[in-house]
Amino acid sequence: MAMANNKTSKLFNLFFLLSIFLIISVAQSRILVAESSPECETVVGVVSGYTCSAIAQKSGLTTELFGSINPNLNCDDLFVGQWLCVSGTA
Structure with missing residues (x-):
């Protein structure tokens, strides 16, 4: 027992x-x-012809910072009217 x-x-x-x-x-x-989790301060709406690298360059961001403040973004599948973060912290 x-x-x-x-x-x-x-x-x-x-x-x-x-x-x-x-x-x-x-x-x-x-x-x-x-x-x-990233903090976004400013966003921009995608218009026809925009690419991730063009948006990052216009915003004065490196592609690494742009990618870190826009997690899970598929740059090959941007659509018109999509909101992307262009200013913030990662």
């Missing part, structure tokens, strides 16, 4: 430690995501 209680206790402790680890991991990932 004592062996069963000992095994149950070890299993409970393992489950408890894994649960704590999972909770801490999720909490840390949310903090990292919140800290890395």
